[in-house]
Amino acid sequence: MSETMSHAKNQPAHQPLEDPFWLTARMASKIRSLWMLWTYPFASVGSRFCAHYSCDLRRPIAPYVKIGDSVLLDREVWVNIPVLPDNNEPVIVFDDGCKVGRRCMISARNRIHFERNVIFAPSVLVMDHNHAFEDVNVPIKDQGITPGGTIRIEEGCWIGFGAAIVCGKGELVIGRNSVIGANAVVSRSVPANSVVAGNPGQVVYCPSEADKS
């Protein structure tokens, strides 16, 4: 009891008020989120969807994006589908509780699936295709993109600052509760509960290998 009393004493008498300008920005984000919720033709969208007003998600790609409950898209997130698919399958799926940090870029051609409670640090890249570069006579800009693969990030993962998850072909799975370190580059599947760091990315901790040793 006395401990809680002393803790209360250390608190300032009045919490400082939030800056009204900041509240305006919050309002703009709220309006943007509601606008997207009501007018964008998403494949499905859950409750408490929150997108920052500078977030870049074009309306034509919305039918291929599926969003769960309490998903957050922070400032300047870019969600992109370069080639619209023929069928109506969702291409980018965010399950409940995904938090996408600032300046992240998510670009999908086939399928990118974020399971529940995946959290992102700022400046993360997730791409399931790439630019083609095999023809040496044509600038890479005009060579189009590769067919690419699919990416699944299982639940509870944490993607560190500046990490890049790129899938050239096949399926890339990041196992549940894995941690991708800052500026790591992941181009192969990662087992569950492991820690990946470095460029090129290497698994630096994996519980199954830790048990053996």
Added chain:
Amino acid sequence: MSKSNLKSFEDPVRVFLDAVRKLHSLWLSWTYPFASVGHHFSVHYSCNLSRTVARYISIGNTVLIERDCRVDVPMVPKDFGPTILIEDGCRIGQSGTILAINRIHIGRDVIFGQSVLVMDHNHAFEDVSIPIACQGTTKGGTIRIEEGCWIGFGAAIVCNEGELVIGRNSVVGVNCVVTRSIPPYSVVSGNPARIVKQFDPSQGRWVLGSSVPVAQSRSAE
């Protein structure tokens, strides 16, 4: 059919923002004293491009600069002529940074991913008695990126001295740090940059690289 047409409509807010971007680009190309500027120059309104350095920047046709880019000349250059040259058809992705004090030449049809850094100088740090912030910059070198290259997400191209050339149609991988020249038609990745794939003109196909860091292979020559 009508429903799908309705779905593919662009958001009117987005159309308005595109119009703002267009106006900003026109304002820049009409009023900024660029060394030269081509037509269809498109620059996002959140870009950090200052009017005072515009005369050191030369921009070609159909150049696209995405949001939050910084194209800047931090110190008054000694040479005449443009310090930053961006040729026709270049695309610079979101949050890119191009800082030059000597010369950065970006050839035709080069595409940049997001968050790319291109710097031809660096902070000096040799003096241990004063903060690095007060030590100024190094002399630096020049950077030339030849035509048709692709610079991946988060790559850093930094040149401390001499000339750094990235050969034509080369690919700089994701989060790669490049400090030495790269031959044409090669794919580099990793930190430090290694050549992982290269086009062999005698065989006419792509072969695997030597996996030796570019820095080491250069010093061995």
